[in-house]
Amino acid sequence: MNPNKQVEIACNQLAADPKLKDGFNAIGFSQGSQFLRALVQRCGDQLSIKNLISLGGQHQGVYGIPHCGALKHKPCDYVRKLINHAAYTE
Template sequence: NGFNAMGFSQGGQFLRALVQQCDGIKVHNLISIGGQHQGVFGFPKCPADVAFCESLRDMLNNYAYNSIVQNHLVQAEYWHDSLHEETYKSSNIFLPDLNNDNTINEVYKQRLIGLNKFVMVKFTADTMVQPIASEDQLGLKIMDNNGQLVFLATDGDHLQFSNEWFIANIIPYLQ
């Protein structure tokens, strides 16, 4: 009869992929804690305005979309170089499809809208996920209008939260 699903960090994307891409799966509530749904474009714990960090980002841009890297390093599959959108859309083998970046897949959209609740948690001081926010091409506005979308935020770095916060804010969606 279905289940609730909770993913931490990249697990949030993988569970969303399960919901959107797998027929016959019935997820009631999908909880994504610190997920990178729009992808990442930064090196963890490396500020954007530091020259060394910019060099690392440039290096990643040169290799992340290489087919060998895409097929063997899962983190490359959610690298989203927003400065080279067409390269991202044509060379990333996972995220553009999942996010409906190339063409709108109505099946993906309807499966996501079929959730009771989609809970997205971001960490306001996240140094692992850059950028922190996600965008909508998936029907999130429809879900928000229907009361199905829940945005939560907690102070702290990536996946750092208290037991009290978790119990008060997440456990209700698992019942």
């Protein structure tokens, strides 16, 4: 399902839940962080989210390969170039 549609559905379900009418706290991990951020940004007028805790979310993007030193190791640079070539194409 399209993520925009998922956010819309979740927003409607959370807004309709009487247990959440006085607000709630949200915790997201990894992709869940992005999803909850979308709820806050797009449904903030319908939901009362008191706090959003984001763990491991890629809000400003991700660079490189974990535990692969930048500009130090030729194999890391080679793999990084391959990923960049494949990841950033139309």
